[in-house]
Amino acid sequence: MPVEEFVAGWISGALGLVLGHPFDTVKVRLQTQTTYRGIVDCMVKIYRHESLLGFFKGMSFPIASIAVVNSVLFGVYSNTLLVLTATSHQERRAQPPSYTHIFLAGCTGGFLQAYCLAPFDLIKVRLQNQTEPRAQPGSPPPRYQGPVHCAASIFREEGPRGLFRGAWALTLRDTPTMGIYFITYEGLCRQYTPEGQNPNSATVLVAGGFAGIASWVAATPLDVIKSRMQMDGLRRRAYQGMLDCMVSSVRQEGLGVFFRGVTINSARAFPVNAVTFLSYEYLLRWWG
């Protein structure tokens, strides 16, 4: 099994992640809290109240986990294509796989990475939602002091299954939308590249950026439900399950609730995924 794809997936994922984390914090807050009037209001409040560091809450864990998550995604994607089409990464420019195969490989990668991502994503969301400023003498400490403390507290208070809260919603969110992700990327690359050649950097950046946007727009409704399920169970359970969460969110906030955070998600998705695909492609060409 070729391993370069796993390593390239890891490095490219980490580069994209740091760039996108501040957007991600704003997104999670807009989706789960009602105190902010919009993107700008949320940014100003985070900055005033928590300083620049507020934007980077919950980042250390994703950085550690992206090694597993993004390498599973890209590694499984590429190796599934190898099984389906019997072509290696190097051969795929000359013999491009069909869109059905690309979609299936993307869904497989998305499905498997969702399980690795679930506990890390839960901890990220819980930490991002702590609005307390940095510890000051005399002020009560925040509920979770850091990722490890957060994981241990969830384990203690909500049991081992608590670490997988929201995992179902996450899997449903990622399986089809990772198919969309790779189809959009390949489709745009093929559109702007003469047959048999490698796409140039500008094409890779733009195709990667739009792949990120397309898959995130499709993923946003379940992303909102996922974040809410993850925050549930902190004090008392508000939702009986995913369906109940959907129904009561729509009842209280209208259908628009499914698109909370879509603007900020797209603004984040373009640079993050442009950088992810560019570094992925170049690392593989460089090794290959």
Ligand SMILES: C[N+](C)(C)CCCC[C@H](N)C(=O)O
């Ligand atoms: C499938 N879904 C839309 C959830 C994600 C697609 C892009 C994944 C990328 N690592 C990012 O963080 O943007």
